[in-house]
Amino acid sequence: MSAPDTGDRPPGAAAGMSSQAGLAAALTPVLTVAASLLGLGLLWGLAANAWPSRAFPGPGMVWQVLLAEAANGELFYHLGATLGRVAAAYVVAMVVGSVIGVLLGSHRSADRFFAPWVVLFLNIPALVVIVLAYIWFGLNEAAAIGAVAVNKIPNVVVTMREGARALDPSYAEMAAVYRFGLLDRARHVLLPQLQPYLAAASRSGIALIWKIVLVVELLGRSNGVGFQIYLYFQLFDVAAILAYTLAFVAVMLVIELFLVQPVERHATRWRRRPA
Amino acid sequence: MQPVGGVVPLRVDIAEKIFRSAQGVSIKALQDLSFEVRQGEFACLLGPSGCGKTTTLRILLGLDKDFSGSFQLPEGGSDRIAAVFQEPVLLPWRTVEQNVRLALPKSLRTKNLDGLFDTLGLAGMRALYPAELSLGLARRAALARAFATEPAVLFLDEPFASLDERTAERLRHLLLTVWSARPTTALMVTHNLREALMLSDRIIVLAQRPAHVLGMFDVRLPRHYRNSQVMSDLLRSFQQKFPGVA
Ligand SMILES: Nc1ncnc2c1ncn2[C@@H]1O[C@H](COP(=O)(O)OP(=O)(O)O)[C@@H](O)[C@H]1O
Numbered sequence: 145m146s147a148p149d150t151g152d153r154p155p156g157a158a159a160g161m162s163s164q165a166g167l168a169a170a171l172t173p174v175l176t177v178a179a180s181l182l183g184l185g186l187l188w189g190l191a192a193n194a195w196p197s198r199a200f201p202g203p204g205m206v207w208q209v210l211l212a213e214a215a216n217g218e219l220f221y222h223l224g225a226t227l228g229r230v231a232a233a234y235v236v237a238m239v240v241g242s243v244i245g246v247l248l249g250s251h252r253s254a255d256r257f258f259a260p261w262v263v264l265f266l267n268i269p270a271l272v273v274i275v276l277a278y279i280w281f282g283l284n285e286a287a288a289i290g291a292v293a294v295n296k297i298p299n300v301v302v303t304m305r306e307g308a309r310a311l312d313p314s315y316a317e318m319a320a321v322y323r324f325g326l327l328d329r330a331r332h333v334l335l336p337q338l339q340p341y342l343a344a345a346s347r348s349g350i351a352l353i354w355k356i357v358l359v360v361e362l363l364g365r366s367n368g369v370g371f372q373i374y375l376y377f378q379l380f381d382v383a384a385i386l387a388y389t390l391a392f393v394a395v396m397l398v399i400e401l402f403l404v405q406p407v408e409r410h411a412t413r414w415r416r417r418p419a
Numbered sequence: 420m421q422p423v424g425g426v427v428p429l430r431v432d433i434a435e436k437i438f439r440s441a442q443g444v445s446i447k448a449l450q451d452l453s454f455e456v457r458q459g460e461f462a463c464l465l466g467p468s469g470c471g472k473t474t475t476l477r478i479l480l481g482l483d484k485d486f487s488g489s490f491q492l493p494e495g496g497s498d499r500i501a502a503v504f505q506e507p508v509l510l511p512w513r514t515v516e517q518n519v520r521l522a523l524p525k526s527l528r529t530k531n532l533d534g535l536f537d538t539l540g541l542a543g544m545r546a547l548y549p550a551e552l553s554l555g556l557a558r559r560a561a562l563a564r565a566f567a568t569e570p571a572v573l574f575l576d577e578p579f580a581s582l583d584e585r586t587a588e589r590l591r592h593l594l595l596t597v598w599s600a601r602p603t604t605a606l607m608v609t610h611n612l613r614e615a616l617m618l619s620d621r622i623i624v625l626a627q628r629p630a631h632v633l634g635m636f637d638v639r640l641p642r643h644y645r646n647s648q649v650m651s652d653l654l655r656s657f658q659q660k661f662p663g664v665a
């Protein structure tokens with residue numbers, strides 16, 4: 145600041161500086177994440193160099209496997225299969241879980257009766273549900289998706305039951321006085337109030353579901369990321385296992401960033417402009 | 420202008436309304452409450468806080484069916500009712516205009532609301548969300564919603580409570596303006612005697628809980644004659660008829 149030419153700095157310069165500062169502030173979190181991931185990769189590379197082994201490949205090798213699998217189309221085929229199952233199980237779990245949750249949340253006596261069921265289902269291990277589903281319904285797609293959904297439904301029920309308990313009755317009364325139709329009630333009164341709970345159930349839902357889908361694929365499907373991981377487990381090919389895992393994590397992050405968060409921002413736009 | 424809103428008056432005949440708490444304590448809120456509001460008339464239900472005014476409106480709005488007795492709503496023209504609640508009760512996730520239009524029957528959804536919004540001073544606020552409005556503006560939006568539906572009967576529950584006196588006074592004038600354009604049978608709850616004298620054709624005076632009718636006070640004078648001199652005369656004659664009330 146002691147430079148002799150500060151006196152004839154153009155008047156816009158100060159504003160330019162502050163907008164640069166704003167840009168830097170916006171970029172800092174992104175840069176931090178990038179640096180953090182780079183650090184992890186570096187640490188991984190160093191460790192792999194220190195203990196060279198087929199069971200612990202470095203990032204470079206994993207990257208090469210990833211490129212090879214992408215080039216021959218295998219990667220996208222299996223990613224697609226898994227993604228389809230995640231989406232189907234997600235939709236089934238959210239719809240069924242929300243309906244049950246809202247019903248329980250708005251009917252006290254039903255809730256008291258069924259609450260132990262919810263607790264029971266919450267505590268059944270995912271593996272048991274998957275095995276039973278395959279035994280009872282056969283090794284088919286419906287059993288696979290159903291088993292994943294059943295694992296997730298109790299969580300959705302619990303969250304949506306909270307949401308239904310928090311509904312403000314004055315909105316429902318206003319809707320009754322002004323004779324809102326059923327559809328309008330759902331769209332304009334019920335869903336906006338449940339939105340934060342739907343978002344919470346969605347978030348934890350996708351994270352849980354894709355992990356269970358891998359197990360379902362491992363146990364009884366002949367495609368998908370879970371099936372591939374099992375295959376490469378038998379071949380003891382750790383590089384391929386990591387390649388598939390990282391690819392799928394990346395896909396889920398992209399979905400979170402470019403689908404879940406924008407939808408949420410849109411749904412809560414009315415909150416952002418306080419009086 | 421001819422009053423609209425049906426040929427049948429609003430007839431209320433509630434024998435009893437009892438609240439039972441979970442602990443088994445019961446509160447008798449209403450007992451032998453009966454009155455009538457003639458078609459096109461603006462009536463006020465005046466009574467002390469906690470006497471059962473909101474309870475009465477909730478019964479008439481069909482929100483509370485657990486009572487003994489009966490009532491009849493005005494018919495003819497439209498069969499719709501409208502309410503301005505104690506709180507504005509606007510959907511926070513919908514704009515002012517969406518809030519108003521959602522309350523309209525499908526056949527009126529696209530009707531022109533410019534006049535109504537203009538009268539209520541909401542012309543520039545149609546695209547705002549309720550969180551962006553002051554309480555006074557939110558109450559105007561609630562009035563807009565009620566009048567837009569062209570109801571056969573209009574219920575108002577202390578719509579100007581918790582506003583500062585200047586804002587409340589402006590809103591009372593606005594209410595009179597929109598109401599006079601289409602005089603609807605209206606029943607407004609208040610514990611403010613001055614407000615009741617200024618707005619109503621007739622005041623239904625309620626006793627302490629359990630609410631029942633103490634008597635009627637008719638204000639036959641047209642509203643534009645009710646200047647401050649006349650108001651204090653009205654106040655005096657009201658207090659002669661109902662000593663000890665308000
Ligand atoms: N849901 C309820 N449960 C129990 N008591 C109630 C309930 N609603 C109102 N009351 C009681 O009924 C009486 C009348 O209430 P209200 O109609 O709200 O009075 P106000 O005339 O002030 O509008 C009050 O004593 C109140 O405590």
Ligand SMILES: [Mg+2]
Nearest residue numbers: 472473474505
């Ligand atoms: Mg009240």
